[in-house]
Amino acid sequence: MNSQEVQRLFNEKNRFAVHAGVEVTEVSPGAAVCRMAVREEHLNPFGTVNAGAIYTLAETAFGAAANGNGNVALAVNLSIAYLKPATGKELTATASELSAGGHMATYSVRVTDETGKLVADVQAMGYRTKIPLEDV
DSSP states (O other), rough: OOOHHHHHHHHHHHHHHHTTTTEEEEEEEEEEEEEEEOOOOGOOOSSSBOHHHHHHHHHHHHHHHHTSSSSEEEEEEEEEEEEEHHHHHHEEEEEEEEEEETEEEEEEEEEEEETEEEEEEEEEEEEEEEEGGOOO
């Protein structure tokens, strides 16, 4: 499965992310970019973007990057640091592979607002299988 097919898979079949309004805009092996237009339902009682919405955006970017080589990859661990309240109209998550060897790979995901300010920083680890995405 090529990068465009992985992008399409995540935009159509990743039902929770679709429900949350996350769009995968770029995928390549080991890298991905996702965007989320902030909607009223993303906000917490204080008027900032809910931590769960930010996490969903970051996790989707990680998942797209980890699956970007065309084989099934699954999350093992994600650690997120929320650095500043998100108050803008759009958030972007950029994931990139830091290292990979055998079945394990680590990723960095940076979530920024529309001004480019860093909102959250994520370190993620994925388990890479030998199962082609076409087989699932």
